[in-house]
Amino acid sequence: MTFGMTVGLLMVSPRLQWAAWGAPQGKAPHQHFVCNTGYTLEQCRKDMAVLQRALEKYPVSDLGEWTWVLVLSADWRAIQSPRGLHPNSPAFAYYLGKETFIEEALVAEVPGRCFELKSAWGMSIEKLLDYAIAHELGHALCNERNEAQADRVAKSIREGNAASCEVNLQAKRRLLEDLRHSNSHGAFK
Numbered sequence: 369m370t371f372g373m374t375v376g377l378l379m380v381s382p383r384l385q386w387a388a389w390g391a392p393q394g395k396a397p398h399q400h401f402v403c404n405t406g407y408t409l410e411q412c413r414k415d416m417a418v419l420q421r422a423l424e425k426y427p428v429s430d431l432g433e434w435t436w437v438l439v440l441s442a443d444w445r446a447i448q449s450p451r452g453l454h455p456n457s458p459a460f461a462y463y464l465g466k467e468t469f470i471e472e473a474l475v476a477e478v479p480g481r482c483f484e485l486k487s488a489w490g491m492s493i494e495k496l497l498d499y500a501i502a503h504e505l506g507h508a509l510c511n512e513r514n515e516a517q518a519d520r521v522a523k524s525i526r527e528g529n530a531a532s533c534e535v536n537l538q539a540k541r542r543l544l545e546d547l548r549h550s551n552s553h554g555a556f557k
């Protein structure tokens with residue numbers, strides 16, 4: 369199987385629909401939680417609980433309809449490398465699909481990979497999950513492609529402030545045009 373059209377393949381792959389199992393939707397009514405192919409029900413439930421707990425402190429409902437997808441670390445490289453992402457990037461967003469993909473190793477103990485990520489980022493996995501979520505929200509809440517700007521917004525929301533976006537409307541419109549032409553953004557580089 370090739371992953372040239374990763375996102376398309378992901379979308380047609382049979383994925384575990386977390387929502388169908390009665391995951392608590394009350395706190396974030398428009399947030400959808402999905403485990404990618406390969407996850408067992410039990411593992412999905414356990415890992416998703418970790419992700420949902422980490423999301424609790426953030427204004428994720430400001431995203432509107434949004435889907436969070438967990439991908440097994442064993443499948444992560446095949447998905448991320450054709451997108452030009454750094455091998456140690458454990459999260460990325462696909463904006464047109466309103467989806468954020470999170471690698472298993474951020475929410476579960478994956479021997480080897482967790483160590484690799486901890487060494488690369490110089491922080492615990494728990495901190496890295498928090499950092500990744502805030503960073504991705506920095507991109508998504510502000511339609512922000514710039515890494516430094518995404519980090520600035522991330523810092524602000526991690527401190528409990530609202531996301532203050534600095535992009536003017538014209539630039540934003542241009543950005544949306546760009547997004548229409550490129551079907552993905554290599555976030556969290």
Ligand SMILES: [Zn+2]
Binds near residue numbers: 503514518555556557
């Ligand atoms: Zn980024």
